[in-house]
Amino acid sequence: MTSDRATGEAAGEQDTSRQPDVDPGRAAPATEPLITETRIAGQLRSRTPALAGLAVLIAVFALFPLVFTNPTVTTIAVVTLIFVAVASAWNLFSGFSGYLSLGHAVFYGTGAYFLVVAAKDWNLNGTAVFWLLPLAGAVAALLAVPLGLVALRVRRHTFVVITIAFFFIAQLSASNLTVTGGSSGLLAPVPNWAPATYNNPFYYVGLLLAVAAVALSVLIRRSRFGLQLRAIRDDEDRAAGLGVRAMPVKLGALVLSAFITGMAGGLWVYFIGQAVPQFVFDPLFDLAVVLMAFFGGLGTIAGPVLGALILEPTQQYLYLQQSNGYESEILFGALFLVVILFLPRGVLPTAGEWLTPARLGRLRAAWPGRRADRIAQPVQRSKPPAAGSTS
Amino acid sequence: MTGTLRAESVSKSFGGLQALADCSLTAAAGRITGLIGPNGSGKTTLFNAITGYERVDAGQVYLDDQRITGASPQRVFALGVGRTFQLTRIFPRLTVLENMLVPANRGRSTRDHRERAMDLLAFTGIERHASALAGTLSYGQRKLLELAYVLVADPAVVLLDEPAGGVNPTLIHHIADRIRELNAAGRTFLIVEHNMDFVMGLCHEVTVLDSGTVVASGPPELIRSDPRVLDAYLGTEADDD
Secondary structure, eight states: OGGGTTTIIIIITTOOSOOOOOOGGGOOOTTSOOHHHHHHHHHHHHHHHHHHHHHHHHHHHHHHHHHOOOHHHHHHHHHHHHHHHHHHHHIIIIIHHOOOOSOTHHHHHHHHHHHHHHHHHTTOOGGGGGGGHHHHHHHHHHHHHHHHHHHTTSOHHHHHHHHHHHHHHHHHHHHHOTTTTGGGOEEOOOOOSOGGGTHHHHHHHHHHHHHHHHHHHHHHHHSHHHHHHHHHHHHHHHHHTTTOOHHHHHHHHHHHHHHHHHHHHHHHHHHHOEEOHHHHSOHHHHHHHHHHHHHHOTTOSHHHHHHHHHHHHHHHHHHHHSSSTHHHHHHHHHHHHHHHHHOTTOHHHHHHHHTHHHHHHHHHHHOOSHHHHHHTSOOOSSOOSSTTSOO | OOOOEEEEEEEEEETTEEEEEEEEEEEOTTOEEEEEOSTTSSHHHHHHHHHTSSOOSEEEEEETTEEOTTOOHHHHHHTTEEEOOSSOOOOTTSBHHHHHHOSOOTTOOHHHHHHHHHHHHHHHTOGGGTTSBGGGSOHHHHHHHHHHHHHTTOOSEEEEESTTTTOOHHHHHHHHHHHHHHHHTTOEEEEEOSOHHHHHHHOSEEEEEETTEEEEEEOHHHHHHOHHHIIIIITTOGGGO
16 A cells, blocks of 8 residues: 555545445446546655655754764664664554564564674674674574464464563573573673764664664555555454465564564664673563554554654653663653553554644645545544554 | 355354254355344354354365365455455455455456456445545445455355345445346355345345254245244244344
């Protein structure tokens, strides 16, 4: 579904006014243009400014560490970009398929430990360590196959519980295995570049990873694979009854998600310099990622990005402001409650509803014809009962 | 078009409840077969057993001469048996057109798939809702959408579970006309329905289930006057007109 970003979410989401029952005798005459054509036209028109905006955005991100050179700021920026990547990766599995994973720290930590151990064994230093990231991702992706084959047999709450169980197995293993250095952990290789711009290589690799994660999400969202994932989210049994091979589709999404998450974990551990079980496998990591996706908008492309861009710097800032770290965590927990209770669909979809009148004016101007007229019908704010009741 | 669906001596029990007992039924190729019976007589269970949503305890299901007993829903669909559900099951957070694109496209190109989807939406009369979220459709429109997306993959046999249930009379006519048209093109139908006018007016053959067993089978005129049927079904369920 290619045109969804342009029309489906701008118009379709708001298009919640119930249509009167179709009178089949008065069904639309065949001479009217098909909606697909109108949509494609609308999409072409809206694509150029969107691409321009994207280019500006990427330029801003690319210049950021050159303008803001304060190491505290760039440190927060690096961690934020890592979370943009992870939140997008989490969303392309959990947000699209509806299988909420609370165990992505398993893939994050696996990537992290792999990077540290491999760099040590192969005597890699400096920027050469970055070349291990795809491998770290691959190892996490490989691990996702058996975990997925087990966990994806069950749904909803049971699935969540199983992912939490995996998380604790991973954490306990890391604390007790020799290869991970037990509870004292392992030291990552020390980067050999200039201290003044120490954060910059991490920043740019993080940016690359974040862009890759978002690009992958866009590709999936527009593909048949993504459509099947969203069909599984809405009604898995029905999808199976229409020929969708649910297991390979779900597993494929989990593997892709684990791949990005593993790379992010590798980058993070190289950045902070050491791998200790309770930080590499951190339950708060999973909660933070889920909160970011929920906050921005579960299952959307921009939502997890926005969530990470807002929440991660906020958390880091609060953490730096306070002498003990617990206050920021308590605040974060409270925020989680507020989001789940009041913005269960996330900021973006909710904001989309509020923006309706303004957007209608624009749509009507840019998009003559009956579709715009139909959008222009009074829009009811409340969402229909069947749509999006869980996210 | 071939597409004879046969259930032979199918049995299924849930705990102590015998939902289907030695139940046999044939939906002959190119015919519209009705399946009626009081509530709880096993009609939907039989549908589930045929389409792979429920494992049978005993008996076999055949599509033409191929045994499809115990096949997964996805496999049954791939072999050319599509179905709808009593309480419609559409994908509420996908648009209507996206719903149409979910079924496997059997090697058709995306463009062809999309065109066929729009044609079928036009055929069922809901194409002007193509870009609306399916969750915003009315109940009757959902029934039409479900019929439409089952047809996308061109199944030889279509099983409809109460296509007229809860639908306004005008729409019921519309649905019946669509079924007749599709059947005229050679498609086999097996239809569970409580609306007797709908069944008797549409079906070539009618099979009556009661307590998981077939009590009668034949053309509608005979079924209408069969004392066993009146006893099992029409007599006790007069409100089903």
